Amino acid sequence: KKFLASLDVLENxxxxxxxxxxxxxxxxxxxxxxxxxxxxxxPTAESFTLAKKMAVMAAKANKELYFVxxxxxxxxxxxxxxxxxxxxxxxxxxxxxxxxxxxxxxQKLTKSIPEIDRICxxxxxxx
Numbered sequence: 001k002k003f004l005a006s007l008d009v010l011e012n013x014x015x016x017x018x019x020x021x022x023x024x025x026x027x028x029x030x031x032x033x034x035x036x037x038x039x040x041x042x043p044t045a046e047s048f049t050l051a052k053k054m055a056v057m058a059a060k061a062n063k064e065l066y067f068v069x070x071x072x073x074x075x076x077x078x079x080x081x082x083x084x085x086x087x088x089x090x091x092x093x094x095x096x097x098x099x100x101x102x103x104x105x106x107q108k109l110t111k112s113i114p115e116i117d118r119i120c121x122x123x124x125x126x127x
Contacts, residue, residue, distance in 0.1 A: 065088060068093060069089060
């Protein structure tokens with residue numbers, strides 16, 4: 001929280017902070033230091049539960065919250081979207097075995113993911 005509060009951010013600067021999975025960062029007051037919260041939602045019931053908790057906590061902190069669907073396959077995308085406010089979904093990252101294996105092995109990720117560029121553009125649009 002102190003680090004974020006001390007950042008000297010210019011008008012067109014964007015700072016992205018990756019926090020641990022879960023909602024613990026809300027209790028540490030980090031949400032108060034940001035303009036926008038983006039939740040990454042995996043295709044699990046636990047992730048949907050966390051997304052709902054994030055929505056409640058973001059609303060209490062009076063912060064905008066958006067979601068990115070992660071590890072998405074066409075067969076489950078509609079199920080994932082049913083669990084979230086569709087207006088708050090700013091993008092989807094497809095499930096990819098190469099990315100999974102490189103991550104599992106601790107290797108450098110080599111594959112380009114065009115969906116990431118679209119998500120970044122949406123973040124700029126909503127912030």
